Amino acid sequence: MSMYGEFKKFAMRGNVLDLAVGVVIGAAFTGIVNSLVKDIIMPPVGLAMGGIDFSNFYVALKGPHLATLADAQKAGAVTLNYGVFINAIINFIVVAIALFLLIRAINRMTTPETPAEAAAAAPPPPPEEVLLLREIRDELKAR
Numbered sequence: 001m002s003m004y005g006e007f008k009k010f011a012m013r014g015n016v017l018d019l020a021v022g023v024v025i026g027a028a029f030t031g032i033v034n035s036l037v038k039d040i041i042m043p044p045v046g047l048a049m050g051g052i053d054f055s056n057f058y059v060a061l062k063g064p065h066l067a068t069l070a071d072a073q074k075a076g077a078v079t080l081n082y083g084v085f086i087n088a089i090i091n092f093i094v095v096a097i098a099l100f101l102l103i104r105a106i107n108r109m110t111t112p113e114t115p116a117e118a119a120a121a122a123p124p125p126p127p128e129e130v131l132l133l134r135e136i137r138d139e140l141k142a143r
Contacts, residue, residue: 014040019027029095030095033051033091033094033095033098034091036055036094037091037094038087041094042055042090043053053081053083054083054084054086054087055069055087056068056069057081057082057083057085057086058072058079058082058083058084059080059082060072060077060078060079061079062077062078063075063077063078063079064077078104091119
């Protein structure tokens with residue numbers, strides 16, 4: 001089989017396409033979560049902490065330490081941006097909680113199997129010879 005044929009076979013497998021769809025949806029979801037954290041969650045948190053804006057928390061390693069991170073970067077300062085890292089951690093926590101709630105809701109919507117389905121999925125009973133051997137074993141143990 002040619003390399004193209006192998007690649008086509010690999011790319012057309014169902015789980016590869018599902019993964020591709022998941023990545024696209026995840027990218028769109030990331031934009032929503034970033035906006036949620038930046039525009040909805042962080043302003044009240046900053047207000048509750050006295051008007052603090054986490055995105056402007058940084059340490060100037062070299063250069064001037066100005067009021068905002070953007071000003072320091074424009075001035076050419078080398079900065080350690082730990083406030084941006086805090087925002088990234090909050091983004092991750094929000095995404096994790098949202099995915100947990102989504103998966104939990106999907107699991108609740110799936111219907112539990114009916115007794116007939118459970119019986120159909122149960123393993124077949126052992127052969128009669130095995131049952132006879134078990135009875136003999138149990139008789140020998142009882143003696």
